[in-house]
Amino acid sequence: MSASRTRKRRVPLTVAAVVAALSLVLGLAACGGDTVGGGGNSGEVTVAKSGPVKGQLTISNWPGYIDPGPNGTVAEFEKATGVSVDYIEDINSNDSFFGKLQPQLEQGESGGRSLFVVADYMAEQMHDLGYLQEIEHKDLPTVFENLQPDLRSPAFDPERKFSVPWQGGMTGIWVDTSKAPEIKSVNDLFDPKYKGKVTMLDELRETPALVMLAEGVDPAKASAEEWLAAIDRLSAAAESGQIRRFTGNDYTEDLTAGNIVAAIGWSGDASIIENDNAEWRMPTEGCVKWSENMVIPVGAPNTAAAIGWMNFTYRPEVAADITQFVEYISPVKGVKEILEKRGSDLAESEIVFPSEEFTRNCTGQNTPPELDRVNEAWQNVLTG
Amino acid sequence: MAVLSRAWGWLRRNALPIYACLAVFYMLIPIIVIAVFSFGATPKGKLTFGLSHGFTTEYWTSAFSLPELNEALLTSLRLAALATVISTAIGTMMAIALVRHKFRGRRAANLLIVIPMATPEVVIGASLLSMFIYLSFALGFTTLLIAHVMFSISFVVVVVRSRLIGFDRHLEEAAADLGATPLTTFRTVTLPLLAPGIMAAALLAFALSIDDFVISNFNSGTTVTFPLYVFGVALRGVPVQVNVLATMLFALLAVAVLIVLWQQRRGERLAAVKPEPEPEPQAPVPSTAPVAS
Amino acid sequence: MSWKQRLVPYWLLGPGLLWLILFFVVPMYFMGELALRSGTLTTGYAFDWAWSNFPDSLSGHTEQIVRSFFYAGTATVLALLIAYPLAYAIAFRAGRYKALLLFAVIAPFFTTYLIRTIAWKTILSDSSPVVSVLQTLSLVPPDGRVLATSGAVIAGLTYNFLPFMVLPLYANLERLDLRLVEAAKDLYSSSTQAFLRVTLPLTLPGIVAGVLLTFIPAFGDYINAQILGGTGQAMIGNVIQSLYLTQRNYPEAAALSFLMMALILAVVTIYIRFAGTGAFMGDEEEAR
Numbered sequence: 007m008s009a010s011r012t013r014k015r016r017v018p019l020t021v022a023a024v025v026a027a028l029s030l031v032l033g034l035a036a037c038g039g040d041t042v043g044g045g046g047n048s049g050e051v052t053v054a055k056s057g058p059v060k061g062q063l064t065i066s067n068w069p070g071y072i073d074p075g076p077n078g079t080v081a082e083f084e085k086a087t088g089v090s091v092d093y094i095e096d097i098n099s100n101d102s103f104f105g106k107l108q109p110q111l112e113q114g115e116s117g118g119r120s121l122f123v124v125a126d127y128m129a130e131q132m133h134d135l136g137y138l139q140e141i142e143h144k145d146l147p148t149v150f151e152n153l154q155p156d157l158r159s160p161a162f163d164p165e166r167k168f169s170v171p172w173q174g175g176m177t178g179i180w181v182d183t184s185k186a187p188e189i190k191s192v193n194d195l196f197d198p199k200y201k202g203k204v205t206m207l208d209e210l211r212e213t214p215a216l217v218m219l220a221e222g223v224d225p226a227k228a229s230a231e232e233w234l235a236a237i238d239r240l241s242a243a244a245e246s247g248q249i250r251r252f253t254g255n256d257y258t259e260d261l262t263a264g265n266i267v268a269a270i271g272w273s274g275d276a277s278i279i280e281n282d283n284a285e286w287r288m289p290t291e292g293c294v295k296w297s298e299n300m301v302i303p304v305g306a307p308n309t310a311a312a313i314g315w316m317n318f319t320y321r322p323e324v325a326a327d328i329t330q331f332v333e334y335i336s337p338v339k340g341v342k343e344i345l346e347k348r349g350s351d352l353a354e355s356e357i358v359f360p361s362e363e364f365t366r367n368c369t370g371q372n373t374p375p376e377l378d379r380v381n382e383a384w385q386n387v388l389t390g
Numbered sequence: 391m392a393v394l395s396r397a398w399g400w401l402r403r404n405a406l407p408i409y410a411c412l413a414v415f416y417m418l419i420p421i422i423v424i425a426v427f428s429f430g431a432t433p434k435g436k437l438t439f440g441l442s443h444g445f446t447t448e449y450w451t452s453a454f455s456l457p458e459l460n461e462a463l464l465t466s467l468r469l470a471a472l473a474t475v476i477s478t479a480i481g482t483m484m485a486i487a488l489v490r491h492k493f494r495g496r497r498a499a500n501l502l503i504v505i506p507m508a509t510p511e512v513v514i515g516a517s518l519l520s521m522f523i524y525l526s527f528a529l530g531f532t533t534l535l536i537a538h539v540m541f542s543i544s545f546v547v548v549v550v551r552s553r554l555i556g557f558d559r560h561l562e563e564a565a566a567d568l569g570a571t572p573l574t575t576f577r578t579v580t581l582p583l584l585a586p587g588i589m590a591a592a593l594l595a596f597a598l599s600i601d602d603f604v605i606s607n608f609n610s611g612t613t614v615t616f617p618l619y620v621f622g623v624a625l626r627g628v629p630v631q632v633n634v635l636a637t638m639l640f641a642l643l644a645v646a647v648l649i650v651l652w653q654q655r656r657g658e659r660l661a662a663v664k665p666e667p668e669p670e671p672q673a674p675v676p677s678t679a680p681v682a683s
Numbered sequence: 684m685s686w687k688q689r690l691v692p693y694w695l696l697g698p699g700l701l702w703l704i705l706f707f708v709v710p711m712y713f714m715g716e717l718a719l720r721s722g723t724l725t726t727g728y729a730f731d732w733a734w735s736n737f738p739d740s741l742s743g744h745t746e747q748i749v750r751s752f753f754y755a756g757t758a759t760v761l762a763l764l765i766a767y768p769l770a771y772a773i774a775f776r777a778g779r780y781k782a783l784l785l786f787a788v789i790a791p792f793f794t795t796y797l798i799r800t801i802a803w804k805t806i807l808s809d810s811s812p813v814v815s816v817l818q819t820l821s822l823v824p825p826d827g828r829v830l831a832t833s834g835a836v837i838a839g840l841t842y843n844f845l846p847f848m849v850l851p852l853y854a855n856l857e858r859l860d861l862r863l864v865e866a867a868k869d870l871y872s873s874s875t876q877a878f879l880r881v882t883l884p885l886t887l888p889g890i891v892a893g894v895l896l897t898f899i900p901a902f903g904d905y906i907n908a909q910i911l912g913g914t915g916q917a918m919i920g921n922v923i924q925s926l927y928l929t930q931r932n933y934p935e936a937a938a939l940s941f942l943m944m945a946l947i948l949a950v951v952t953i954y955i956r957f958a959g960t961g962a963f964m965g966d967e968e969e970a971r
Contacts, residue, residue: 406768406771406772406776407772407776407777409768409769409772410768410769410772410773410776410777410784413765413766413768413769414769414784414787414788416765416842417787417788417790417791417842417845417846418787418790418791419802419806420791420794420798420799420802420803420806420842421790421791421794421799421802423802423805423806424794424798424799424802427805480698480699480702481699483695483696483698483699484695484696484699484700486695487691487692487693487695487696488696490692491691491692491695492692493689493692493693493696499696499700501952502700502703502704502707502708503699503703504951505707505948505951506703506707507896508895508896508899508900508947508951509899509900509903509944509947510899510900510902510903510904510920510943510947511900511903511904512903512904512905512920512923512924512940512943513714513903513923513940513943513944513947514707514710516714516923516927516936516937516940517710517711517713517714517937517940517944518706518710519927520710520713520714520716520717520933520937521709521710521713521714523717523933524713524716524717536706537706539702539706540702540703540706540707543699543702543703544703547699552854593789594789597789597792597793598792600792600793600795601792601793601795601796602796603795603796603797603906604904604905604906607924607928608927608928616795617795617796617797620795620797620798620801621797624797624801624910628801632798633798636794636795636798637794639793639794640790640793640794643793644786644790644793647786648783651782651783651786654782655779
């Protein structure tokens with residue numbers, strides 16, 4: 007055989023494969039729409055179906071929000087209803103959870119989850135994008151019988167159509183009393199003598215809001231400029247090294263290891279922080295009060311069991327169990343009395359059962375005006 | 391004086407091995423720390439890396455008491471096993487083709503294999519995510535498997551290839567002389583001799599898969615692998631069981647490798663194959679040869 | 684060779700190449716395409732040839748890019764200095780323990796990246812004995828700290844990518860023909876000279892391979908900066924991760940990733956042009 011003939015026959019597989027791949031891709035490009043990955047499903051809203059509570063249930067939640075042990079709430083629920091529960095603690099920040107799940111929610115899928123727990127503003131965002139199912143009040147008798155009055159009609163879901171509160175909490179200052187007992191206000195955190203020994207949360211609606219409160223600005227009514235001013239102050243503190251780090255949940259580590267003297271953090275984290283000198287303080291100017299909500303996403307399998315779970319956790323005894331373990335603020339009436347009867351000193355705690363007086367200066371989790379612009383400025387501070 | 395100079399001489403001659411030991415110790419420091427602190431008592435069950443509360447073995451006895459952790463570890467092991475099998479098979483085939491055969495597009499193929507190794511994981515993870523988003527492909531175990539096989543292939547090829555290059559072809563030629571077909575030769579001579587290289591490549595692929603965090607973070611959807619689980623809990627206090635399981639995993643793998651090595655040594659001794667002659671250390675230790683002034 | 688036999692290499696290469704093309708090359712195309720879109724999550728990302736994404740993404744983050752170069756570069760140099768003697772020792776002085784030592788080098792991989800880095804975070808925490816020692820040695824200012832500084836991030840990068848430097852160096856060193864060094868000595872050169880003029884140049888391909896395999900992944904890393912660093916240590920990897928997962932600004936994230944990829948591709952291609960891909964893998968290109 008002559009060389010040229012054999013050369014022509016040898017079509018390198020590489021070339022063939024590349025051509026095949028490119029045609030596949032071009033074909034897809036032709037089929038795929040111009041706009042991709044966004045837009046949401048707003049328009050039709052699904053209502054979660056109720057029914058007999060059985061089968062399998064997958065729940066996503068934040069870590070440390072329930073007692074997962076053999077005597078914990080999950081086990082109790084399984085025993086009471088026969089449902090087998092897959093409880094996953096894979097939410098560490100509203101944004102990154104949303105980011106991970108968004109492509110699937112966009113397709114109407116929930117990745118197998120029937121229920122998860124996100125903050126107010128995230129629930130609102132998801133609902134606006136059409137990612138959540140609505141739940142009928144008639145299916146949630148225990149919930150609405152026991153729900154605290156001040157949580158029945160929040161601004162983001164006035165009729166409680168798609169969210170049921172899980173736990174609430176406050177964002178304030180954790181202080182290592184053996185090292186910096188005099189810290190009482192967010193302004194104290196900017197004191198140069200604590201340089202490099204202070205951390206703050208990376209949540210837009212918490213850290214800048216606290217800074218605004220400390221300057222006498224009301225975050226609920228602040229303009230975009232005022233938000234940006236607070237962010238600038240934080241940026242300067244970050245650059246000078248005053249703020250050691252911006253953290254998510256992991257400020258607890260630094261407190262435990264003794265790397266910091268104070269941190270902006272959440273009221274219920276006592277069960278996580280292994281530092282007996284650490285104590286949570288309400289800033290003199292007020293805190294950020296927030297709550298997390300159970301929601302049912304689109305594409306959730308076994309919504310009946312999810313609804314059953316919601317009802318179950320609103321039984322006062324069960325809610326008391328949860329509060330005892332988690333040490334956050336319960337949305338259920340009557341928990342304080344039950345804990346008193348059990349002789350738990352949590353019943354006296356202002357952190358778990360804050361009075362109106364205690365939280366008089368607190369604000370909620372407010373979304374700033376001109377969100378994109380403000381958020382971008384904030385993200386720039388976070389990424390150095 | 392003589393003792394001192396003798397000691398100094400010994401030090402100089404053995405500087406390199408001593409350094410090697412120190413360097414290896416440096417590499418193993420975190421592992422030691424992890425193992426030690428898996429025995430530390432912590433009141434709240436969260437890792438503190440401090441021994442102020444004393445020692446305990448309770449976390450070893452309750453090592454499997456966290457269902458999520460167990461599930462994450464099992465997922466990782468399953469993923470790593472599958473990814474290793476697939477990538478080792480594919481990679482070995484590629485290595486054989488690259489070393490033993492002539493063909494066009496060799497340079498392009500080489501390039502394609504080498505570039506993923508040098509690409510930052512962020513870029514690989516992010517680009518895969520872009521593709522999956524675009525195709526509206528659900529993220530989960532499948533996407534993880536795809537990604538893990540992808541980044542392992544290159545490493546497998548490199549390892550097997552370097553083993554193939556140093557291969558003694560005379561054995562294969564002898565087999566051919568004795569009438570074996572290429573396929574039989576491959577099966578009975580090449581493959582067994584190649585086995586250590588393939589094993590090493592598989593081990594590397596397995597390690598890379600178990601270890602991977604960045605790419606998995608982008609493409610896991612809701613599947614939780616061991617590194618992803620650790621990342622999640624690391625923010626809220628790592629349960630000590632994580633250390634325990636990590637130590638166990640390491641110990642198991644170490645034992646497996648040691649057994650393989652020991653078998654190899656035995657095999658060599660039994661087959662009366664001479665081990666490589668140890669090359670004489672010359673550079674950079676100062677030579678004792680006289681130097682003309 | 685028969686016609687069928689000629690096809691054998693293609694069958695062998697096929698699956699692997701296909702996999703790499705489908706899941707490495709094609710995603711790069713998608714990333715490039717995503718980079719040309721603009722929009723937000725709520726409005727969807729419309730394809731409108733948004734070339735401005737490329738320079739925009741760069742201009743907003745030059746500080747992190749420069750910082751990443753600095754961190755990754757320093758870590759690579761340190762890794763080279765640590766790894767070269769180690770690889771040399773394993774290749775020539777290890778004897779029976781060679782495989783064991785190599786295993787010890789890869790061993791850290793078996794404990795997952797995160798746990799290793801978190802372990803370092805503890806070892807270097809403000810109140811740890813290690814830091815106290817460093818303070819007495821004046822390597823760290825008396826009231827200073829190691830964590831949340833550039834030093835900690837560089838140390839983390841060096842440690843985590845050390846195996847990527849050791850292995851190519853070792854692969855190359857193993858092939859070094861010591862007789863050449865002997866010959867140099869016989870010709871009256873000192874050990875240092877022999878090293879500089881014979882060993883070093885011969886092992887240069889291994890060095891370059893190791894440098895590339897270490898610098899490039901380190902450049903894109905973000906874990907070390909996140910765990911060991913503080914404000915002001917963010918690397919470009921952190922930015923990309925934040926853009927993708929937190930801000931969901933896919934177009935800018937894709938543009939930035941794409942540019943990073945292009946830069947690396949350029950560097951690698953230039954190197955391969957000069958040295959051949961065989962050198963990348965630590966040996967000479969076969970001429971079979």
